Amino acid sequence: MTQPPRTITSRFLSHPNQLGVVAVGFNGGQMKKGVEAAPMALIESGLLVDLKEDLDYEVHHDNTVHYYEKDIPAEDPDHRGMKKPRAVSAVTERLSSQVYNYAKDGKFVLTLGGDHSIAIGSVSGTAKAIRERLGREMAVIWVDAHADINLPELSPSGNIHGMPMAFLTRLAREDKRDIFGWLQDEHIVSTRKLVYIGLRDVDRGEKKILRDNNIKAFSMHDIDRHGIGRVVEMALAHIGNDTPIHLSFDVDALDPQWAPSTGTPVRGGLTLREGDFICECVHETGNLVAMDLVEVNPSLESVGAAETIRAGCSLVRSALGDTLL
Numbered sequence: 001m002t003q004p005p006r007t008i009t010s011r012f013l014s015h016p017n018q019l020g021v022v023a024v025g026f027n028g029g030q031m032k033k034g035v036e037a038a039p040m041a042l043i044e045s046g047l048l049v050d051l052k053e054d055l056d057y058e059v060h061h062d063n064t065v066h067y068y069e070k071d072i073p074a075e076d077p078d079h080r081g082m083k084k085p086r087a088v089s090a091v092t093e094r095l096s097s098q099v100y101n102y103a104k105d106g107k108f109v110l111t112l113g114g115d116h117s118i119a120i121g122s123v124s125g126t127a128k129a130i131r132e133r134l135g136r137e138m139a140v141i142w143v144d145a146h147a148d149i150n151l152p153e154l155s156p157s158g159n160i161h162g163m164p165m166a167f168l169t170r171l172a173r174e175d176k177r178d179i180f181g182w183l184q185d186e187h188i189v190s191t192r193k194l195v196y197i198g199l200r201d202v203d204r205g206e207k208k209i210l211r212d213n214n215i216k217a218f219s220m221h222d223i224d225r226h227g228i229g230r231v232v233e234m235a236l237a238h239i240g241n242d243t244p245i246h247l248s249f250d251v252d253a254l255d256p257q258w259a260p261s262t263g264t265p266v267r268g269g270l271t272l273r274e275g276d277f278i279c280e281c282v283h284e285t286g287n288l289v290a291m292d293l294v295e296v297n298p299s300l301e302s303v304g305a306a307e308t309i310r311a312g313c314s315l316v317r318s319a320l321g322d323t324l325l
Protein backbone atom coordinates (compact mmCIF):
# COMPACT_ATOMS: atom_id res chain seq x y z
CA MET A 1 0.00 0.00 0.00
CA THR A 2 1.43 3.40 -0.87
CA GLN A 3 1.17 6.05 1.77
CA PRO A 4 0.79 9.77 1.43
CA PRO A 5 4.06 11.69 1.87
CA ARG A 6 4.66 12.42 5.48
CA THR A 7 6.40 15.19 7.30
CA ILE A 8 8.86 13.65 9.68
CA THR A 9 9.38 15.77 12.75
CA SER A 10 11.70 15.39 15.64
CA ARG A 11 12.63 17.75 18.40
CA PHE A 12 16.21 16.54 18.66
CA LEU A 13 17.30 15.80 15.09
CA SER A 14 18.49 18.43 12.64
CA HIS A 15 17.72 16.08 9.73
CA PRO A 16 14.80 13.94 10.87
CA ASN A 17 14.31 12.53 7.38
CA GLN A 18 17.93 11.35 7.16
CA LEU A 19 18.75 7.92 8.41
CA GLY A 20 22.27 6.63 9.07
CA VAL A 21 22.34 2.83 9.00
CA VAL A 22 25.11 0.68 10.47
CA ALA A 23 24.96 -3.07 9.76
CA VAL A 24 26.88 -4.99 12.40
CA GLY A 25 27.56 -8.66 11.70
CA PHE A 26 28.92 -9.49 15.13
CA ASN A 27 28.28 -12.59 17.24
CA GLY A 28 31.07 -12.48 19.86
CA GLY A 29 28.89 -11.40 22.77
CA GLN A 30 27.40 -14.88 22.99
CA MET A 31 28.19 -18.41 21.82
CA LYS A 32 25.72 -19.18 19.01
CA LYS A 33 26.79 -18.69 15.41
CA GLY A 34 24.31 -17.18 12.99
CA VAL A 35 23.37 -13.86 14.58
CA GLU A 36 26.05 -12.19 12.40
CA ALA A 37 23.88 -12.99 9.35
CA ALA A 38 20.92 -10.95 10.57
CA PRO A 39 21.76 -7.53 9.08
CA MET A 40 22.14 -9.06 5.63
CA ALA A 41 18.89 -11.00 6.02
CA LEU A 42 17.00 -7.90 7.19
CA ILE A 43 18.37 -5.81 4.32
CA GLU A 44 17.75 -8.54 1.74
CA SER A 45 14.15 -8.78 2.86
CA GLY A 46 13.74 -5.16 1.77
CA LEU A 47 13.93 -3.21 5.02
CA LEU A 48 15.99 -0.29 3.70
CA VAL A 49 14.02 -0.07 0.47
CA ASP A 50 10.80 0.17 2.53
CA LEU A 51 12.28 2.93 4.65
CA LYS A 52 13.22 4.87 1.50
CA GLU A 53 10.21 4.22 -0.65
CA ASP A 54 7.33 3.91 1.81
CA LEU A 55 8.55 6.12 4.63
CA ASP A 56 10.47 8.74 2.62
CA TYR A 57 13.78 8.48 4.45
CA GLU A 58 17.02 9.49 2.84
CA VAL A 59 19.06 6.42 3.78
CA HIS A 60 22.79 6.81 4.37
CA HIS A 61 24.48 3.44 4.35
CA ASP A 62 27.89 2.29 3.17
CA ASN A 63 26.30 -0.84 1.65
CA THR A 64 28.51 -2.95 3.86
CA VAL A 65 27.84 -5.40 6.63
CA HIS A 66 30.70 -4.82 9.05
CA TYR A 67 32.31 -7.92 10.51
CA TYR A 68 35.29 -6.01 11.91
CA GLU A 69 37.64 -8.93 11.18
CA LYS A 70 40.70 -6.70 11.38
CA ASP A 71 39.70 -5.39 14.80
CA ILE A 72 39.25 -8.81 16.38
CA PRO A 73 42.37 -9.91 18.28
CA ALA A 74 43.76 -13.40 17.84
CA GLU A 75 44.50 -13.77 21.55
CA ASP A 76 41.50 -13.10 23.76
CA PRO A 77 41.57 -14.98 27.06
CA ASP A 78 38.68 -14.62 29.52
CA HIS A 79 38.89 -11.65 31.88
CA ARG A 80 36.84 -11.36 35.10
CA GLY A 81 34.74 -14.23 33.74
CA MET A 82 33.95 -12.39 30.50
CA LYS A 83 34.24 -14.32 27.24
CA LYS A 84 35.94 -12.61 24.28
CA PRO A 85 36.26 -9.30 26.13
CA ARG A 86 38.83 -7.76 23.75
CA ALA A 87 36.85 -8.68 20.64
CA VAL A 88 33.64 -7.17 22.00
CA SER A 89 35.53 -4.13 23.21
CA ALA A 90 37.30 -3.51 19.89
CA VAL A 91 34.16 -3.97 17.80
CA THR A 92 32.00 -1.77 20.00
CA GLU A 93 34.66 0.93 20.12
CA ARG A 94 34.65 1.08 16.31
CA LEU A 95 30.85 0.95 16.16
CA SER A 96 30.61 3.73 18.71
CA SER A 97 32.47 6.10 16.41
CA GLN A 98 30.46 5.02 13.35
CA VAL A 99 27.21 5.75 15.19
CA TYR A 100 28.63 8.98 16.61
CA ASN A 101 29.54 10.18 13.10
CA TYR A 102 25.93 9.93 11.92
CA ALA A 103 24.43 11.22 15.18
CA LYS A 104 26.69 14.28 15.43
CA ASP A 105 25.18 15.53 12.15
CA GLY A 106 21.70 15.27 13.62
CA LYS A 107 20.68 12.19 11.68
CA PHE A 108 18.64 9.33 13.10
CA VAL A 109 20.87 6.25 13.56
CA LEU A 110 19.65 2.70 12.99
CA THR A 111 22.00 -0.10 14.09
CA LEU A 112 21.22 -3.60 12.85
CA GLY A 113 22.86 -6.36 14.91
CA GLY A 114 24.33 -8.69 15.71
CA ASP A 115 24.05 -9.77 19.33
CA HIS A 116 23.08 -7.28 22.05
CA SER A 117 26.67 -6.61 23.17
CA ILE A 118 26.83 -4.19 20.23
CA ALA A 119 24.65 -1.76 22.18
CA ILE A 120 27.83 -0.84 24.07
CA GLY A 121 28.89 0.77 20.78
CA SER A 122 25.59 2.15 19.51
CA VAL A 123 24.32 3.62 22.79
CA SER A 124 27.69 5.15 23.71
CA GLY A 125 28.00 6.72 20.26
CA THR A 126 24.54 8.30 20.41
CA ALA A 127 24.99 9.45 24.01
CA LYS A 128 28.23 11.23 23.14
CA ALA A 129 26.75 12.98 20.09
CA ILE A 130 23.64 14.09 21.99
CA ARG A 131 25.78 15.51 24.79
CA GLU A 132 27.94 17.45 22.35
CA ARG A 133 25.16 18.63 20.08
CA LEU A 134 22.46 19.44 22.62
CA GLY A 135 24.17 19.46 26.00
CA ARG A 136 21.70 16.86 27.19
CA GLU A 137 21.64 13.42 28.67
CA MET A 138 19.90 10.79 26.61
CA ALA A 139 17.42 8.17 27.80
CA VAL A 140 17.48 4.49 26.85
CA ILE A 141 14.38 2.33 26.42
CA TRP A 142 15.54 -1.28 26.54
CA VAL A 143 12.88 -3.70 25.24
CA ASP A 144 14.00 -7.22 26.08
CA ALA A 145 13.16 -10.44 27.91
CA HIS A 146 16.48 -9.85 29.72
CA ALA A 147 17.94 -6.91 31.62
CA ASP A 148 21.45 -7.32 30.14
CA ILE A 149 22.92 -5.56 33.17
CA ASN A 150 25.03 -8.37 34.64
CA LEU A 151 28.29 -7.49 36.33
CA PRO A 152 31.07 -9.65 34.89
CA GLU A 153 31.62 -11.44 38.20
CA LEU A 154 27.92 -12.20 38.68
CA SER A 155 27.09 -13.28 35.15
CA PRO A 156 25.95 -16.90 34.97
CA SER A 157 27.26 -17.29 31.41
CA GLY A 158 30.19 -14.90 30.93
CA ASN A 159 28.50 -13.80 27.70
CA ILE A 160 28.89 -10.06 27.25
CA HIS A 161 25.52 -9.70 25.50
CA GLY A 162 24.13 -10.10 29.04
CA MET A 163 26.22 -7.13 30.33
CA PRO A 164 25.98 -4.10 28.00
CA MET A 165 23.85 -1.94 30.29
CA ALA A 166 26.27 -2.56 33.17
CA PHE A 167 29.14 -1.01 31.20
CA LEU A 168 26.98 1.75 29.72
CA THR A 169 25.89 2.90 33.20
CA ARG A 170 29.36 2.38 34.78
CA LEU A 171 27.93 -0.13 37.24
CA ALA A 172 30.66 -2.28 35.72
CA ARG A 173 33.99 -0.61 35.12
CA GLU A 174 37.28 -1.67 33.69
CA ASP A 175 40.34 0.46 33.24
CA LYS A 176 42.14 -1.61 30.61
CA ARG A 177 41.72 0.32 27.38
CA ASP A 178 41.29 -2.83 25.33
CA ILE A 179 38.53 -4.10 27.65
CA PHE A 180 36.03 -1.23 27.60
CA GLY A 181 38.50 1.22 29.17
CA TRP A 182 37.80 3.41 26.12
CA LEU A 183 34.35 4.27 27.51
CA GLN A 184 34.54 7.90 28.69
CA ASP A 185 32.11 10.02 30.73
CA GLU A 186 30.48 11.33 27.54
CA HIS A 187 29.50 7.76 26.55
CA ILE A 188 27.69 6.94 29.77
CA VAL A 189 23.94 6.68 30.43
CA SER A 190 22.44 7.51 33.82
CA THR A 191 20.53 4.74 35.60
CA ARG A 192 17.75 7.33 36.09
CA LYS A 193 17.33 7.58 32.32
CA LEU A 194 17.05 3.84 31.70
CA VAL A 195 13.67 2.10 31.34
CA TYR A 196 13.03 -1.58 30.64
CA ILE A 197 9.96 -3.10 29.00
CA GLY A 198 9.20 -6.81 28.57
CA LEU A 199 11.46 -8.38 31.22
CA ARG A 200 10.82 -11.99 32.22
CA ASP A 201 14.21 -13.68 32.62
CA VAL A 202 16.31 -11.61 34.97
CA ASP A 203 19.25 -13.12 36.85
CA ARG A 204 19.49 -12.94 40.61
CA GLY A 205 22.36 -10.45 40.60
CA GLU A 206 20.52 -8.30 38.07
CA LYS A 207 17.40 -8.11 40.24
CA LYS A 208 19.52 -6.73 43.04
CA ILE A 209 21.10 -4.17 40.69
CA LEU A 210 17.68 -3.01 39.47
CA ARG A 211 16.42 -2.67 43.05
CA ASP A 212 19.52 -1.06 44.56
CA ASN A 213 19.72 1.52 41.79
CA ASN A 214 16.00 2.18 41.57
CA ILE A 215 15.96 1.40 37.86
CA LYS A 216 12.56 1.67 36.20
CA ALA A 217 11.53 -1.71 34.84
CA PHE A 218 8.25 -3.03 33.43
CA SER A 219 8.08 -6.82 33.37
CA MET A 220 5.60 -9.02 31.51
CA HIS A 221 3.73 -9.14 34.82
CA ASP A 222 3.26 -5.37 34.68
CA ILE A 223 2.06 -5.65 31.08
CA ASP A 224 -0.47 -8.33 32.04
CA ARG A 225 -1.66 -6.20 34.94
CA HIS A 226 -1.91 -2.77 33.34
CA GLY A 227 -1.98 -3.50 29.62
CA ILE A 228 0.63 -2.41 27.13
CA GLY A 229 -0.96 1.03 26.63
CA ARG A 230 -0.62 2.04 30.25
CA VAL A 231 2.87 0.52 30.57
CA VAL A 232 4.21 2.50 27.61
CA GLU A 233 2.60 5.63 29.03
CA MET A 234 4.30 5.07 32.39
CA ALA A 235 7.65 4.30 30.75
CA LEU A 236 7.53 7.51 28.69
CA ALA A 237 6.37 9.52 31.70
CA HIS A 238 9.43 8.34 33.61
CA ILE A 239 11.69 9.67 30.87
CA GLY A 240 9.83 12.95 30.45
CA ASN A 241 9.09 14.81 27.27
CA ASP A 242 12.30 16.82 27.12
CA THR A 243 14.76 13.96 26.64
CA PRO A 244 16.17 12.35 23.49
CA ILE A 245 15.54 8.60 23.38
CA HIS A 246 17.64 5.67 22.16
CA LEU A 247 15.49 2.56 21.68
CA SER A 248 17.38 -0.72 22.00
CA PHE A 249 15.07 -3.53 20.88
CA ASP A 250 16.08 -7.16 21.46
CA VAL A 251 13.85 -9.33 19.27
CA ASP A 252 13.63 -11.88 22.12
CA ALA A 253 11.29 -9.43 23.89
CA LEU A 254 8.71 -10.87 21.52
CA ASP A 255 7.22 -14.24 22.35
CA PRO A 256 8.97 -17.10 20.53
CA GLN A 257 5.69 -17.57 18.67
CA TRP A 258 6.55 -14.38 16.76
CA ALA A 259 10.33 -14.47 16.95
CA PRO A 260 11.54 -18.08 17.38
CA SER A 261 14.92 -17.50 15.70
CA THR A 262 16.89 -15.91 18.49
CA GLY A 263 19.70 -17.17 20.74
CA THR A 264 17.99 -16.97 24.13
CA PRO A 265 14.22 -17.32 23.58
CA VAL A 266 11.94 -17.05 26.62
CA ARG A 267 8.28 -17.98 26.57
CA GLY A 268 5.58 -15.63 27.75
CA GLY A 269 6.65 -12.58 25.77
CA LEU A 270 5.15 -9.71 23.85
CA THR A 271 2.95 -10.25 20.84
CA LEU A 272 4.27 -8.72 17.63
CA ARG A 273 1.45 -6.20 17.85
CA GLU A 274 2.54 -5.17 21.37
CA GLY A 275 6.13 -4.81 20.16
CA ASP A 276 5.04 -2.67 17.22
CA PHE A 277 2.85 -0.62 19.55
CA ILE A 278 5.82 0.19 21.80
CA CYS A 279 7.79 1.33 18.75
CA GLU A 280 4.89 3.40 17.39
CA CYS A 281 4.43 5.18 20.72
CA VAL A 282 8.14 5.92 21.04
CA HIS A 283 8.10 7.32 17.51
CA GLU A 284 5.09 9.49 18.36
CA THR A 285 7.00 11.26 21.13
CA GLY A 286 9.10 12.95 18.46
CA ASN A 287 12.08 12.35 20.75
CA LEU A 288 13.55 9.19 19.26
CA VAL A 289 17.08 9.70 17.94
CA ALA A 290 18.39 6.14 17.47
CA MET A 291 17.35 2.51 17.43
CA ASP A 292 19.05 -0.89 17.63
CA LEU A 293 17.47 -4.09 16.43
CA VAL A 294 19.40 -7.08 17.75
CA GLU A 295 19.50 -10.85 18.36
CA VAL A 296 17.76 -12.03 15.19
CA ASN A 297 19.51 -15.33 14.43
CA PRO A 298 18.32 -16.63 11.07
CA SER A 299 20.15 -19.95 11.45
CA LEU A 300 18.15 -21.02 14.51
CA GLU A 301 14.71 -22.57 14.05
CA SER A 302 15.00 -22.49 10.28
CA VAL A 303 11.22 -22.68 9.88
CA GLY A 304 10.80 -19.57 11.97
CA ALA A 305 13.64 -17.53 10.49
CA ALA A 306 11.56 -15.75 7.86
CA GLU A 307 8.94 -15.00 10.48
CA THR A 308 11.54 -13.56 12.86
CA ILE A 309 13.08 -11.41 10.12
CA ARG A 310 9.66 -10.11 9.18
CA ALA A 311 8.93 -9.30 12.81
CA GLY A 312 12.24 -7.41 13.04
CA CYS A 313 11.44 -5.38 9.93
CA SER A 314 8.02 -4.55 11.31
CA LEU A 315 9.49 -3.26 14.59
CA VAL A 316 11.93 -0.99 12.78
CA ARG A 317 9.26 0.36 10.44
CA SER A 318 6.99 1.08 13.41
CA ALA A 319 9.73 2.95 15.24
CA LEU A 320 10.38 5.01 12.13
CA GLY A 321 6.82 6.16 11.79
CA ASP A 322 4.96 3.56 9.78
CA THR A 323 1.28 3.77 10.66
CA LEU A 324 -1.58 1.36 10.17
CA LEU A 325 -3.80 3.94 8.48
Ligand SMILES: NC(=[NH2+])NCCC[C@H](N)C(=O)O
Nearest residue numbers: 116146150157159161162264
Ligand atom coordinates in the same frame (compact mmCIF):
# COMPACT_ATOMS: atom_id res chain seq x y z
N1 LIG B 1 20.96 -10.05 24.86
C1 LIG B 1 20.55 -11.20 25.33
N2 LIG B 1 19.79 -12.00 24.63
N3 LIG B 1 20.95 -11.52 26.58
C2 LIG B 1 20.65 -12.74 27.24
C3 LIG B 1 21.32 -12.79 28.58
C4 LIG B 1 21.04 -14.06 29.31
C5 LIG B 1 21.63 -14.13 30.71
N4 LIG B 1 21.02 -13.15 31.56
C6 LIG B 1 23.13 -13.94 30.68
O1 LIG B 1 23.63 -12.98 31.20
O2 LIG B 1 23.84 -14.74 30.14
Ligand SMILES: [Mn+2]
Nearest residue numbers: 145146250252
Ligand atom coordinates in the same frame (compact mmCIF):
# COMPACT_ATOMS: atom_id res chain seq x y z
MN1 LIG C 1 17.22 -10.74 25.41
Ligand SMILES: [Mn+2]
Nearest residue numbers: 116144148250
Ligand atom coordinates in the same frame (compact mmCIF):
# COMPACT_ATOMS: atom_id res chain seq x y z
MN1 LIG D 1 19.22 -8.28 25.07
